[in-house]
Amino acid sequence: MKKLIYLITLFYTAPLFAVATIAHDDSIYGTNMIENIPAYSNYGGIFTYLQSEWFSVGFLIALLLVPIAGGIHYFIIGPKVFSHDGKKIYAFNLFVRIVHLLAAISFIVLVPTGFIMAFGDTFGGGVFVRTCKNLHGLATIIFCISVFPILFAWFIRMLPGRGDMKWMLSVGGYLSKEKKPVTAGKFNAGQKAWFWIAMLGGIIMILTGAMMFFQNDALIAKFAESLGLYPIDLLRLSAIVHNILGMIIAIFFMVHIYMSAIAIKGAIYSMVTGYKEEEEVKILHSYWYKELQEEGKI
Numbered sequence: 376m377k378k379l380i381y382l383i384t385l386f387y388t389a390p391l392f393a394v395a396t397i398a399h400d401d402s403i404y405g406t407n408m409i410e411n412i413p414a415y416s417n418y419g420g421i422f423t424y425l426q427s428e429w430f431s432v433g434f435l436i437a438l439l440l441v442p443i444a445g446g447i448h449y450f451i452i453g454p455k456v457f458s459h460d461g462k463k464i465y466a467f468n469l470f471v472r473i474v475h476l477l478a479a480i481s482f483i484v485l486v487p488t489g490f491i492m493a494f495g496d497t498f499g500g501g502v503f504v505r506t507c508k509n510l511h512g513l514a515t516i517i518f519c520i521s522v523f524p525i526l527f528a529w530f531i532r533m534l535p536g537r538g539d540m541k542w543m544l545s546v547g548g549y550l551s552k553e554k555k556p557v558t559a560g561k562f563n564a565g566q567k568a569w570f571w572i573a574m575l576g577g578i579i580m581i582l583t584g585a586m587m588f589f590q591n592d593a594l595i596a597k598f599a600e601s602l603g604l605y606p607i608d609l610l611r612l613s614a615i616v617h618n619i620l621g622m623i624i625a626i627f628f629m630v631h632i633y634m635s636a637i638a639i640k641g642a643i644y645s646m647v648t649g650y651k652e653e654e655e656v657k658i659l660h661s662y663w664y665k666e667l668q669e670e671g672k673i
């Protein structure tokens with residue numbers, strides 16, 4: 376319970392401490408940092424190994440994977456094209472579109488600045504990388520605002536349901552040019568996977584990011600203590616989780632952009648106007664289409 380209170384306090388007070396902490400230099404982490412790092416063997420070895428050998432490789436793979444796979448998919452199978460002459464089906468209300476826009480803006484800043492920090496050396500460090508770090512922190516505040524409204528707005532529809540397994544096994548019909556109805560409600564299994572990764576993963580990213588950004592803060596030291604860890608170990612663990620989860624989220628984010636802006640022609644407008652094309656709903660969300668018919672909404 377105590378840990379939960381620390382986490383919640385941290386989540387909501389973190390932005391308030393931002394400015395004060397940037398310029399902070401204390402006796403533990405400041406100029407005496409190296410001498411004051413206790414028990415290197417706890418997580419220091421694994422952290423240094425991952426940081427020096429694997430993280431940059433992982434980020435490079437994450438960066439290239441989706442553009443290459445997306446390019447192959449686009450040129451071999453091609454995007455799905457649905458008629459825009461049929462009825463329009465209202466899918467996303469204004470509130471959802473606004474909070475989604477906030478999440479989108481935050482990620483457009485978070486993902487590239489995260490990559491730049493991961494390759495900080497290559498970018499020559501200095502002011503440019505530090506500015507990216509601060510932009511990364513600011514964009515996190517925007518994400519914090521959007522994450523819970525999205526989580527609550529879509530929670531029920533994103534729970535696993537009938538048809539999800541079948542959708543997974545057929546990869547939602549995306550490996551074929553055929554327009555055959557697939558087993559999905561308002562959201563398909565792929566969209567559900569993205570939702571949970573972005574929401575739960577996003578919250579873990581905020582918390583581990585806060586542990587690193589506010590590493591000098593007394594609250595973090597107390598939280599580490601309550602877990603039986605040295606603050607430096609909490610920092611190392613946070614960095615490991617943040618980096619690995621960051622790669623996974625970045626991959627899913629790029630897939631999300633490919634699916635919503637390229638793989639289904641015109642799908643992006645649904646997040647602008649709120650409306651989806653009838654044919655698209657009939658084929659890609661056949662259970663939802665039936666549900667709407669039964670309710671007499673179409």
Ligand code: HEM
Pocket residue numbers: 475478479480482483562565566567569570573574577631632635636642643644645646
């Ligand atoms: C430039 C960035 C983004 C673009 C262009 C974009 C676009 C879209 C579009 C067009 C849809 C509707 C898809 C459909 O049902 O046909 C959608 C849905 C959704 N978006 Fe985004 N989005 C972006 C960023 C984000 C971010 C950052 C998050 C979460 C942190 C997010 C979470 C979702 C979720 C959960 C859905 C519903 C499920 C799905 O369609 O995948 N989006 N997005």
